[in-house]
Amino acid sequence: MSATAFSSICFDRGCSWKVEKISKLRKRNEGKQFVTCSMKSGNNTSQNTVRIGVLGASGYTGAEVLRLLANHPQFRVTLMTADRKAGQPIASVFPHLITQDLPDLIAVKDANFSDVEAVFCCLPHGTTQEIIKGLPQHLKIVDLSADFRLRDISEYAEWYGQPHSAPDLQKEAVYGLTEIAREEIKTARLVANPGCYPTSIQLPLVPLIKANLIEPRNVIIDAKSGVSGAGRSAKENLLYTEVAEGINSYGITRHRHVPEIEQGLSDAARSKVTVSFTPHLIPMIRGMQSTIYVEMASGVRIEDLYEQLKQSYENEEFVVLLENGAIPRTHSIRGTNYCLINVFPDRITGRAIIVSVIDNLVKGASGQAVQNLNVMMGFPENSGLNYQPLFP
Numbered sequence: 001m002s003a004t005a006f007s008s009i010c011f012d013r014g015c016s017w018k019v020e021k022i023s024k025l026r027k028r029n030e031g032k033q034f035v036t037c038s039m040k041s042g043n044n045t046s047q048n049t050v051r052i053g054v055l056g057a058s059g060y061t062g063a064e065v066l067r068l069l070a071n072h073p074q075f076r077v078t079l080m081t082a083d084r085k086a087g088q089p090i091a092s093v094f095p096h097l098i099t100q101d102l103p104d105l106i107a108v109k110d111a112n113f114s115d116v117e118a119v120f121c122c123l124p125h126g127t128t129q130e131i132i133k134g135l136p137q138h139l140k141i142v143d144l145s146a147d148f149r150l151r152d153i154s155e156y157a158e159w160y161g162q163p164h165s166a167p168d169l170q171k172e173a174v175y176g177l178t179e180i181a182r183e184e185i186k187t188a189r190l191v192a193n194p195g196c197y198p199t200s201i202q203l204p205l206v207p208l209i210k211a212n213l214i215e216p217r218n219v220i221i222d223a224k225s226g227v228s229g230a231g232r233s234a235k236e237n238l239l240y241t242e243v244a245e246g247i248n249s250y251g252i253t254r255h256r257h258v259p260e261i262e263q264g265l266s267d268a269a270r271s272k273v274t275v276s277f278t279p280h281l282i283p284m285i286r287g288m289q290s291t292i293y294v295e296m297a298s299g300v301r302i303e304d305l306y307e308q309l310k311q312s313y314e315n316e317e318f319v320v321l322l323e324n325g326a327i328p329r330t331h332s333i334r335g336t337n338y339c340l341i342n343v344f345p346d347r348i349t350g351r352a353i354i355v356s357v358i359d360n361l362v363k364g365a366s367g368q369a370v371q372n373l374n375v376m377m378g379f380p381e382n383s384g385l386n387y388q389p390l391f392p
């Protein structure tokens with residue numbers, strides 16, 4: 001059999017395994033949804049409707065929350081804030097949302113939170129902690145910024161260039177990598193949604209480190225992000241002329257996601273882990289790939305890594321281990337909450353190469369945020385998240 005024929009059979013086997021798994025999990029969740037909640041149809045909402053605020057609804061992650069919640073059976077957006085764009089209808093800020101029945105954007109200071117049960121906080125770091133400090137206690141909060149992700153506030157001060165102004169809230173926050181921290185998220189009031197790079201990196205590495213299959217101190221990560229990862233505000237380095245037809249590495253050795261990645265991996269290892277991490281901005285709108293080079297522990301084979309990941313994620317709808325050499329592609333997850341992973345042997349160095357892809361705006365931000373609020377509210381975890389990839 002030719003190599004091409006072999007790899008195409010393998011690829012097909014990988015896909016059919018996955019299709020079976022997804023449909024099985026979806027059926028299981030649909031069953032739960034039917035029992036737990038009655039559905040919303042059109043403007044008729046059931047008594048299970050949860051009123052939602054979106055803070056920073058005029059930004060990219062805010063808009064993505066609105067897109068996902070349009071198909072959510074329980075969450076209904078009744079409050080939306082902005083800063084410079086306060087006072088405007090959403091369709092004048094995001095014309096693609098014109099068909100949604102949504103309230104106008106208002107300033108945070110004018111918002112009445114008494115009628116809202118939960119908020120997605122899609123604001124810049126720094127600003128976020130000041131605003132969350134002033135929110136009423138009854139609210140469940142999923143914060144998409146970096147403000148509550150680092151447990152050590154001195155580390156926050158070092159990497160974010162300012163002291164943390166809400167240390168008590170920081171102590172209360174649960175780091176929301178859903179597949180890893182689901183039990184804690186269930187009872188949390190404030191969830192710190194992980195950063196996009198840290199999500200794509202920790203999902204494959206945490207189970208491997210916990211099982212002592214890789215050397216945690218020699219991890220090298222080469223990551224690439226679409227430009228929407230930098231948000232919607234105007235910046236010179238994000239102009240079309242600066243981004244198109246080129247690749248720009250940035251934050252080499254000092255990107256602020258380093259301590260977040262090291263925190264998660266150190267927890268898994270129960271000892272201090274350090275990483276070499278280099279992000280790149282590439283000329284695409286959404287999507288992210290992390291290519292991770294690891295040394296396997298003594299006596300460990302690539303098949304052991306593969307089996308561990310397969311076992312860790314076989315009951316997870318949104319983390320998919322591809323089979324038999326299939327290569328994760330950002331095209332395969334565009335607009336979805338999936339993380340696709342595969343592991344490859346580097347026969348020359350003996351290392352393993354792990355490839356992980358997510359959509360930075362979905363599993364890397366708003367999708368994981370919706371997944372987390374579903375967990376916090378006891379709803380099926382995939383509510384509002386059943387999207388097929390946009391391809392081509």
Ligand SMILES: NC(=O)C1=CN([C@@H]2O[C@H](COP(=O)(O)OP(=O)(O)OC[C@H]3O[C@@H](n4cnc5c(N)ncnc54)[C@H](OP(=O)(O)O)[C@@H]3O)[C@@H](O)[C@H]2O)C=CC1
Nearest residue numbers: 056058059060061082083084085122123145229231232365
């Ligand atoms: N983009 C991504 O892929 C990811 C982003 N994140 C994080 O999520 C958060 C939001 O990101 P993103 O949506 O991309 O950012 P954007 O820059 O696109 O949006 C920021 C939002 O915050 C509002 N805002 C800005 N300053 C203030 C202020 N002082 N008071 C009140 N509101 C304010 C803006 O309002 P206005 O437009 O009216 O000025 C806008 O609605 C950030 O912390 C980001 O780091 C996390 C993971 C991935």
Ligand SMILES: CC(=O)N[C@@H](CCC(=O)OP(=O)(O)O)C(=O)O
Nearest residue numbers: 144145146195196197225229230
């Ligand atoms: C392409 C790009 O610029 N990406 C952002 C990361 C987006 C993200 O996850 O940011 P938070 O940690 O603030 O949530 C960056 O490198 O800073």
